[in-house]
């Protein structure tokens with residue numbers, strides 16, 4: 001608590017920074033304010049990317065966890081719903097707050113909106129203080145040697161590395177200023193209506209613990225037991241080889257500076273070459289997140305438009321039924337179906353399977369990557385505009401540093417290589433469980449007696465492939481031939 005506060009009452013506006021540790025807006029507010037009103041606003045501002053169903057589920061539980069952490073420290077979270085500018089202006093007027101603190105966001109709509117909010121509050125004599133909680137390096141602070149934004153990952157990563165040593169997280173404040181009186185209680189969490197109306201979220205509840213404590217557990221579990229295997233295991237959907245930190249990072253229950261610091265500390269205590277290598281591999285993935293935010297900031301149109309403009313002329317198919325088969329995990333291609341069912345059930349999908357499912361949609365099915373990005377947006381608990389845009393454009397071959405279009409993932413060989421014993425496929429496709437490994441990734445090629453023995457009737461209890469892999473690959477390459485010469 002400040003010895004003599006420079007601001008009597010302040011508002012702390014929580015957004016995608018739902019944590020108390022390494023939260024610079026919170027630190028600054030604690031330093032400056034005598035009374036502090038922490039608020040979360042469920043925004044109704046116009047934004048084409050309002051959170052999807054799985055993200056809303058996560059948000060509900062994350063807000064509950066944040067409120068509990070604030071209450072343990074004598075504060076509490078004030079919940080509102082509406083336009084952010086109006087909510088903040090009204091709250092400042094009723095609480096007598098003279099300052100608002102927040103951590104910056106990087107999505108195009110949020111950036112424009114934040115600028116307008118700041119201008120409006122300033123006009124009312126309210127000061128605004130913004131900080132960086134979400135990234136290791138902000139996009140406007142990192143350019144290539146020509147002074148331009150990076151479009152290729154490797155030089156971006158190389159230039160980021162020397163900057164990492166100077167990055168240190170902030171501590172959790174030891175005490176929080178009290179809440180000003182007389183603002184009512186705001187809305188209850190239930191009144192925000194974030195939870196689904198019918199009960200489809202059991203899988204999410206079993207898999208995740210939203211909130212700062214859950215994020216800390218995931219990071220500790222990675223560092224203490226699994227980091228050493230990360231370089232090999234990170235490509236294996238049948239193993240829990242990755243951190244599963246993505247939703248925690250998206251909602252800011254854990255910041256990348258904390259991950260970096262804990263990784264460095266862990267490395268200092270275990271000087272093995274294997275661990276150093278594993279730590280570097282992991283950091284490199286975190287740097288993809290930085291790269292994605294860098295691209296979204298510098299190329300904000302890429303949420304809807306391909307960075308490689310030739311793809312605006314690609315002959316995409318309009319095939320609602322096939323799209324639906326993909327969404328439901330009923331394409332007849334086991335690795336794609338397993339991934340889409342994992343997504344539906346847990347709100348998450350392994351990165352390798354995301355690449356395969358996205359390649360299959362945009363190349364084999366020829367359906368616009370935007371349709372896939374929208375479905376992921378609604379169903380992923382880690383739906384993140386920067387990472388999702390990069391992931392889809394990269395896989396579809398039209399983004400920054402993208403996979404070349406002709407690199408079309410073969411879902412059969414991918415399954416055989418990365419799920420060699422079929423554990424992942426059998427887990428998500430129990431109807432195929434009795435098929436021998438040899439045929440599991442390509443049941444349509446299995447001899448009739450093998451299918452009968454495994455009790456599989458293609459087109460009945462498991463779909464026949466909705467498209468032929470070879471023919472659809474050739475069609476995709478034909479589409480590429482049509483556009484690749486466009487300048």
Ligand code: FAD
Nearest residue numbers: 242243244245246285286288289351382383384387388391
């Ligand atoms: P780990 O391997 O443990 O990596 C640690 C962290 O690094 C992740 O939590 C994530 O924040 C970051 N990271 C890892 N890989 C990437 C990557 N390729 N791009 C950007 N950041 C990365 N990630 C999201 O967080 N949200 C999305 O909406 C999203 N959509 C995607 C869509 C497609 C089509 C593809 C191919 C990838 C997408 N990704 C997305 C990236 C990646 O699949 C996930 O970040 C990763 O699977 C999360 O699992 P993890 O936390 O166990 O990863």
